[in-house]
Amino acid sequence: MARARSVLLSNLLLAVVACMLVPSAFVAPKAAGQVAGTEVDARLIAATFAGLSPLAVEQPAEAYDSVVAMLQSWLFGGIVLIVIYGAAALASLANPLTKRREQVKAEVDAIRKGAA
Numbered sequence: 001m002a003r004a005r006s007v008l009l010s011n012l013l014l015a016v017v018a019c020m021l022v023p024s025a026f027v028a029p030k031a032a033g034q035v036a037g038t039e040v041d042a043r044l045i046a047a048t049f050a051g052l053s054p055l056a057v058e059q060p061a062e063a064y065d066s067v068v069a070m071l072q073s074w075l076f077g078g079i080v081l082i083v084i085y086g087a088a089a090l091a092s093l094a095n096p097l098t099k100r101r102e103q104v105k106a107e108v109d110a111i112r113k114g115a116a
Helices: 002-025 042-056 067-093 096-115
Strands: none
Touching: none
């Protein structure tokens, strides 16, 4: 029974604290007669200008001197990828451990057939 009272007391205390904090949690809008023109602070304008100023600087849009240079870079990158994938495929097909396992298995199978 004492536990039920302590839970009831703590819930009641929590409800009282919540009721005390509710008025400060919400801000009422201004009345229609009090709404004035929107105030713009000079600091807001300065911060906006400073944030957008890098966009005003013209940067070169051409990363390559010519179309030929771009095509050469793509060709080189493609060849490098083909070589990497080819090396991985060759390594997976020419795995010496797999070949040795198959060889040992064939020997064991031959021994078992000879013993039987």
